[in-house]
Amino acid sequence: YHAINTTTHPVYAISVHSNRSFAMSPVSQKRVTSSLVASSRSTASVKQTLTRNALAISSVVLYCASSCLTTLSNKALITAYQFDFPLWIMFFQHLMTAMIFLLLALFRLYQLPKLKLTAVIAWLPVTLLFLAMIYTSQKSFEYLHVPTYTVFKNTCTFVITIGDHIFYDNTSSPMVWLAEVVMVIGSLVAGAELGANASKGYAWMTANILVTAMYVLYLKQVQKSTSFTRMETVFCNNTIAMPFVGWLLVMQGRTAITELSQFDGYSPTFLLLLFFNCITGFLLNFSCFWTIQQTSPTTYTIMGTFNKIPLTILGVVLFHVTLSNTQITSLLIGMFGTILYAWTRYKEDKLNTPPLLPVFEKKNDE
Numbered sequence: 001y002h003a004i005n006t007t008t009h010p011v012y013a014i015s016v017h018s019n020r021s022f023a024m025s026p027v028s029q030k031r032v033t034s035s036l037v038a039s040s041r042s043t044a045s046v047k048q049t050l051t052r053n054a055l056a057i058s059s060v061v062l063y064c065a066s067s068c069l070t071t072l073s074n075k076a077l078i079t080a081y082q083f084d085f086p087l088w089i090m091f092f093q094h095l096m097t098a099m100i101f102l103l104l105a106l107f108r109l110y111q112l113p114k115l116k117l118t119a120v121i122a123w124l125p126v127t128l129l130f131l132a133m134i135y136t137s138q139k140s141f142e143y144l145h146v147p148t149y150t151v152f153k154n155t156c157t158f159v160i161t162i163g164d165h166i167f168y169d170n171t172s173s174p175m176v177w178l179a180e181v182v183m184v185i186g187s188l189v190a191g192a193e194l195g196a197n198a199s200k201g202y203a204w205m206t207a208n209i210l211v212t213a214m215y216v217l218y219l220k221q222v223q224k225s226t227s228f229t230r231m232e233t234v235f236c237n238n239t240i241a242m243p244f245v246g247w248l249l250v251m252q253g254r255t256a257i258t259e260l261s262q263f264d265g266y267s268p269t270f271l272l273l274l275f276f277n278c279i280t281g282f283l284l285n286f287s288c289f290w291t292i293q294q295t296s297p298t299t300y301t302i303m304g305t306f307n308k309i310p311l312t313i314l315g316v317v318l319f320h321v322t323l324s325n326t327q328i329t330s331l332l333i334g335m336f337g338t339i340l341y342a343w344t345r346y347k348e349d350k351l352n353t354p355p356l357l358p359v360f361e362k363k364n365d366e
Contacts, residue, residue, distance in 0.1 A: 056294040063287035063300075064307045070284045071146070071311060072318060073277040078141045079319070081265045081273070086138035087248055088259065089277070090131065094242040096278035097285070101235055113232045120240065122222050127240040129215040136208035143201025146315025147323065150308040151190045151334040152205045154183035157305055157341065159213040167217060175344040182337030190330035223292075230289040237285065306342040309335055 077083045104110035140149055158180040164170045191202055228236060249256040291300045312331060315321060323331070 052294070056291075059287060059290040059294040060303050062283060063291045064303055064310075066280050066283040066287050067304070067307055068311050068314065070277065070280040071149075072314060073273060073280060074138055075141050075146055075315070075319065076273060077270075077277060078138060081270050083263065083265060083270070083274075084142060085259045085263075086135050087245060087252075087256070089138060089274075090134055091242075091245045091249060092274060093278045093281035094238050094245060096275075097234065097238040097282045098242060100282055101238070110231065113235060115236055115239065119226050119228070120236065122225055123228075123236050124240060126215065126219055126222055127237050128244070129211055129218065130237060131241055131244060132211045133208060133215050136204050136211055140201050140204040140208055142204075143198050144205065145321045146319060147312045147321060147331055148190050148198075148201075148327065149205065150312045150315070151330050152187050152202070152209070153308060154305065154334050154338060155187045156209045156212050157301065158184050159209055160216050160301070163213055163217045168220065173344065173348060176341065176348075179337050179341035179344055182340060183334055184337075186330045186332075186334030186337055189333060190327060230286060230293055233289045234282075234285050302342045302345045305338050309338060 074089065077089060078086075083089070101110070101112060105112050140152075144152070161172050161176065161180060165172070288300070291303065312335070316323065
């Protein structure tokens with residue numbers, strides 16, 4: 001092959017074995033260059049999309065796993081080991097989170113952020129609602145088993161949708177409302193067989209639903225006013241929460257110390273489960289904000305709702321729960337509503353998602 005010098009010739013030709021040649025005009029050369037640039041940008045866009053999808057999948061998997069494991073370990077601590085001290089569980093979880101941050105800072109893997117007073121004040125209601133959400137959830141486990149807990153928890157999605165419409169003027173499709181009504185019906189069916197003792201769990205569960213809805217709705221607003229990263233969010237949340245939990249324990253005085261001193265269930269298995277619960281609590285706190293950051297609040301809601309199906313099954317198997325016909329019916333209704341809600345939200349989110357590859361408009365040469 002023989003190439004003509006492109007710096008001196010306006011027309012480019014390449015000789016071939018047959019001595020035939022073809023020429024490329026400057027307009028064609030410009031078109032080829034534009035196509036190569038567009039192809040390079042398209043390749044880079046695909047790589048960025050694949051990386052973003054990998055991070056999104058990782059955050060969702062971590063959130064689902066840590067959510068299930070934290071819920072099941074909380075239930076095991078309270079019922080199997082009779083460690084019915086929610087404040088102490090919360091304190092140990094926050095203490096573990098503080099130790100993790102100190103270790104990361106000690107080995108220079110993470111620099112502790114300097115929190116501004118305005119950001120702390122804005123985040124304070126989030127932390128208080130977060131503590132109330134954990135406390136009411138753990139109190140619910142004293143009276144309700146895991147399957148019933150998950151069925152009642154589905155009602156929270158309905159309350160959040162109502163609050164989202166009232167405070168943020170966000171509308172939902174009729175299919176979303178239908179799915180949420182089905183989940184509420186499942187909760188009502190489950191509550192039909194509650195006895196006098198379980199009604200206390202129903203009361204705690206109602207409080208948990210209201211507090212969780214307030215937490216999610218306020219979190220949407222405060223995240224817009226603060227520029228925290230996901231690690232800074234966990235650090236801020238833990239830094240504010242730990243003194244409050246410690247203050248509540250101090251207010252109990254000797255009662256709090258007596259709870260630990262008179263507890264006779266200490267064993268290597270119990271300590272290992274408590275340690276495991278603290279680790280999963282940290283991962284759950286981290287993955288919640290990571291999932292919202294990598295995906296969207298809609299995806300977070302979908303996975304939080306759909307995650308209750310394996311949690312219900314695991315709760316029945318691990319804790320040997322015997323379900324009545326009414327409870328089985330409520331679970332089936334709740335699962336159907338959950339699947340319908342997740343599918344509807346997925347289809348709506350997919351319609352609003354841009355295509356994977358960029359679309360280039362074809363322009364006619366003048």
